[in-house]
Amino acid sequence: MKKVFRELWKNKFLYAMTVPAIIWICIFNYYPMYGILIAFKDYSYKKGILKSPWAGFDNFEFLFNYRGVWKIFFNTIFLNLLFLIFTTIFSVLLALVFVEIKNKVYNKLVQTIAIFPHFVSWTVVAMFMSGILGSSGFITKWIVDSGAADPMFYRNPEAWPIILVILKIWQGAGYGSIVYVAAITGFDQEIYEAARVDGATRLQRVSKITLPLLKTTIIMLTIMSIGKIFNGDFGMIYAIVGDNTGLYPTTDVVDTFVYRALRQMNNLGMSTATSLFQSVVGLILVYLSNAVTKKIEPDAAIF
Amino acid sequence: MKTMKRSAGERAFEIVVYAIATVFCLFCIFPFVIILASSFEEEANFATYGFPLFPRDFTTEAYRIVLGDSQIFKAYGVTIFSTVAGTAVSMFLTVTMAYPISLKKLKYRNVITFFAYFTMLFNGGLVPIYLLISRTLGLKNNIWVLILPVAFSAWNMFLMRNFFQGIPKELSESAYIDGANDFQILWKVILPVSVPGLATISLFYALGYWNQWFNAMLYIEDANLFPLQYLLMRMMRNADAMKEMARTIGISVGEVPTNSLRMATTVVAIGPITLLYPYVQKYFTSGLTVGAIKG
Numbered sequence: 001m002k003k004v005f006r007e008l009w010k011n012k013f014l015y016a017m018t019v020p021a022i023i024w025i026c027i028f029n030y031y032p033m034y035g036i037l038i039a040f041k042d043y044s045y046k047k048g049i050l051k052s053p054w055a056g057f058d059n060f061e062f063l064f065n066y067r068g069v070w071k072i073f074f075n076t077i078f079l080n081l082l083f084l085i086f087t088t089i090f091s092v093l094l095a096l097v098f099v100e101i102k103n104k105v106y107n108k109l110v111q112t113i114a115i116f117p118h119f120v121s122w123t124v125v126a127m128f129m130s131g132i133l134g135s136s137g138f139i140t141k142w143i144v145d146s147g148a149a150d151p152m153f154y155r156n157p158e159a160w161p162i163i164l165v166i167l168k169i170w171q172g173a174g175y176g177s178i179v180y181v182a183a184i185t186g187f188d189q190e191i192y193e194a195a196r197v198d199g200a201t202r203l204q205r206v207s208k209i210t211l212p213l214l215k216t217t218i219i220m221l222t223i224m225s226i227g228k229i230f231n232g233d234f235g236m237i238y239a240i241v242g243d244n245t246g247l248y249p250t251t252d253v254v255d256t257f258v259y260r261a262l263r264q265m266n267n268l269g270m271s272t273a274t275s276l277f278q279s280v281v282g283l284i285l286v287y288l289s290n291a292v293t294k295k296i297e298p299d300a301a302i303f
Numbered sequence: 304m305k306t307m308k309r310s311a312g313e314r315a316f317e318i319v320v321y322a323i324a325t326v327f328c329l330f331c332i333f334p335f336v337i338i339l340a341s342s343f344e345e346e347a348n349f350a351t352y353g354f355p356l357f358p359r360d361f362t363t364e365a366y367r368i369v370l371g372d373s374q375i376f377k378a379y380g381v382t383i384f385s386t387v388a389g390t391a392v393s394m395f396l397t398v399t400m401a402y403p404i405s406l407k408k409l410k411y412r413n414v415i416t417f418f419a420y421f422t423m424l425f426n427g428g429l430v431p432i433y434l435l436i437s438r439t440l441g442l443k444n445n446i447w448v449l450i451l452p453v454a455f456s457a458w459n460m461f462l463m464r465n466f467f468q469g470i471p472k473e474l475s476e477s478a479y480i481d482g483a484n485d486f487q488i489l490w491k492v493i494l495p496v497s498v499p500g501l502a503t504i505s506l507f508y509a510l511g512y513w514n515q516w517f518n519a520m521l522y523i524e525d526a527n528l529f530p531l532q533y534l535l536m537r538m539m540r541n542a543d544a545m546k547e548m549a550r551t552i553g554i555s556v557g558e559v560p561t562n563s564l565r566m567a568t569t570v571v572a573i574g575p576i577t578l579l580y581p582y583v584q585k586y587f588t589s590g591l592t593v594g595a596i597k598g
Binding site: 093 | 312321327328331352354356400411426454457486489513514515566
């Protein structure tokens, strides 16, 4: 104990510095954890968390029996997998392309443009989506003018996984390419020089040197994303789909469901139970992906 | 003969590379062209011709309404305040946490690191935080609700720590010998050499504040406290929000140019980021490459 105090005193300024952030973390991260009790309670606003009666696993039972809830779990994972696969493919493709553009001005220009969508909020995306796919949207009009039937995008859930994937590529592929560009620039240039002397074409150098070298980075980043696969992108989906129930069959995810359970169904117990279930699944996934990471590349493991 | 063949292949490769990059950039720009063109389009044309890539009948009517209404300026004020004050608060919390745990000599840094790291793995979910903010702290309809709940990000803090870890120890050691304490060293020695890192992390925070609407949607009902993004969201969702806007400058409800008004508001909302973006882009890039792979 004495040793502890001696260390605290020795570095008192440094420990003191961390106090504001620690207080913040306690208030906004650790204190709410006690609210997880709501998942096991029949919560009423009047009685508060502690005085509300216990409900055992009723909230979870209600959740798992809730109509369509398994589809929501499926959507969350399915959409995230699609996002992961396609943004990775496009990020890598863009990175390969960017490093091959030798004209400096054009290189800077294309990278700047490709990254920009990442800085725009999903509310802006929702706005232009209505201008593109809405009833008089640019693409809708174009389809109708070409003589085909009105696709009525906002009433057709089947189209949305693809639409969301395209938006995700639009928003994230350029940004995602930055890491790969950095990785490629870090590769040993002598290998490329040797390959060039041996008569390898640029295409061969990309496919036989760059891609195999990138493999580790790609695998690492992918495995790390697996830990977040049960976390739906609320910002994206709620901004674009919102309360359009017609699109729920393919777009409703855990996070939008949690929000609805709180705000519309006013079922705080079920909402909390869903969050808790999500957190636990997430924790298991992070643990698993980390274990796999450790096997492949011990340096990149988080713990 | 062989060199001829190869140069043709190289040429084809070159063309494909430039084509892919160019097509992707056009794809990135396309929505912005729609937004901009539609904001200047005569309202009657939308039903007949759809949203344009170039306005058929140029009009600035929508901008006249947006800029003639006080709501957009209030929203701007709210957004700017939360971005500036929020970023300041965030940087304070982030730097004071990141610096100590970047130092190997701090014996309990691993305990503190895990304390912060655990929040990235597990949280109480939406309901407990909602009850905390709306009931325990009573922050509903308070502008600080746009700042406090998102003031600290463990992810950004670890990025900042990675920056600090890259600073040579010798710098602070010589200051120690001169008798400076840790506050003075952080302020006078470390921060001045960390400007690129500070710029990157500030921009991450600032962008987060600028683009946020979720907390406004949950906790703010007072129209005077709507930030820009939430204003956009409301215009998107209900026509009433727009009619309100038109009424204040004396346009009858039936004549509200719904489509162009939405797009003009969007232009006004993303304008500043678009103009600033080219100057700050390099900081985002450097931030990602320092800390993204090893969080």
